Amino acid sequence: MARIALASSASHVDDAELDLLRRAVQDLGHDAAVEVWDDDAVDWHDYALTVVRTTWDYTDRHDEFLAWTRRVPRLRNRSDVIAWNTHKTYLRDLARAGCPVIPTAWDVTDADVLATHADAWGVGVGAAEWVVKPAVSAGSRDTARWTDADDALSHSRDLVESGRTAMLQPYVASVDSDGETAVLFAGGEYSHAVVKGAMLTQGEGVRDDRDSRERITPTVATDAQIDVARRALRAAGDALGGGLDLLYARVDLVTSPEGTPQVIELELTEPSLFLPYVDGAAERFAAAITSTVNSLGRV
Ligand SMILES: Nc1ncnc2c1ncn2[C@@H]1O[C@H](COP(=O)(O)OP(=O)(O)O)[C@@H](O)[C@H]1O
Numbered sequence: 001m002a003r004i005a006l007a008s009s010a011s012h013v014d015d016a017e018l019d020l021l022r023r024a025v026q027d028l029g030h031d032a033a034v035e036v037w038d039d040d041a042v043d044w045h046d047y048a049l050t051v052v053r054t055t056w057d058y059t060d061r062h063d064e065f066l067a068w069t070r071r072v073p074r075l076r077n078r079s080d081v082i083a084w085n086t087h088k089t090y091l092r093d094l095a096r097a098g099c100p101v102i103p104t105a106w107d108v109t110d111a112d113v114l115a116t117h118a119d120a121w122g123v124g125v126g127a128a129e130w131v132v133k134p135a136v137s138a139g140s141r142d143t144a145r146w147t148d149a150d151d152a153l154s155h156s157r158d159l160v161e162s163g164r165t166a167m168l169q170p171y172v173a174s175v176d177s178d179g180e181t182a183v184l185f186a187g188g189e190y191s192h193a194v195v196k197g198a199m200l201t202q203g204e205g206v207r208d209d210r211d212s213r214e215r216i217t218p219t220v221a222t223d224a225q226i227d228v229a230r231r232a233l234r235a236a237g238d239a240l241g242g243g244l245d246l247l248y249a250r251v252d253l254v255t256s257p258e259g260t261p262q263v264i265e266l267e268l269t270e271p272s273l274f275l276p277y278v279d280g281a282a283e284r285f286a287a288a289i290t291s292t293v294n295s296l297g298r299v
């Protein structure tokens, strides 16, 4: 029996998926406890493994969170993976490695620059829809969909002026009809997939209360989706020097205007794993936890 910590933010210790995972780990004969990542009373050295789970308040405390990941021994995913993955500039590494990602422009504050990107993406400034979001975010926070390029530009400027990195993307229209597909891997093996409905509504602007909007349905990932998801994971390995030993990974994909899968997000930090939606998923992730513990050795 090993002691395993599942790290959460204080506000999410009662999360249903977290409890499902905790019980699945217990069922494999381990002692699994939910711990709050910024609780000073916790001695992380007591645990054979700490798994980053529902630490969703980190986006406003990024530096503090990264410092915590460096202090915790036997953390999964690893702190270098988390440092790389919590800033969406990792999408550039994926693109550089030839993995298809949604076209993205960074820190756009100038109308001419926006027009140049629109041209390069084959969308007209007047006709296209845009998404603007910060590079450090989760749960669609500070993210919005704009039909007017001036609104997109002004949102992007606001983010840059407040010292954040701003992302500008074309709105991928298929998200409205088909949603995005999350492809889940446990210990490097494909586990399951779900479809998540669109999160951004036209004309709504910036809102930070979209979490409750999630509509999830189980699906079967296509070969093309699994292939792109694996390419994203290989590109992550290349960017970080290999041997990532990922305990979990989630690759979120959309369908490009050409009908091919494109990465919207690679989640190696604190993703919902959508365990309640698919039979056997919690057991697969619990088994991946056990094999990670075995490979690390007991304390
Ligand atoms: N370029 C885009 N096209 C269509 N929808 C998008 C785009 N970017 C973001 N979205 C929508 O906004 C949501 C949040 O954006 P995402 O990039 O997944 O960041 P996070 O989940 O970290 O907040 C997505 O789930 C999707 O519904």
Ligand SMILES: [Mg+2]
Residues within 6 Å of the ligand: 139, 140, 252, 265
């Ligand atoms: Mg997302």
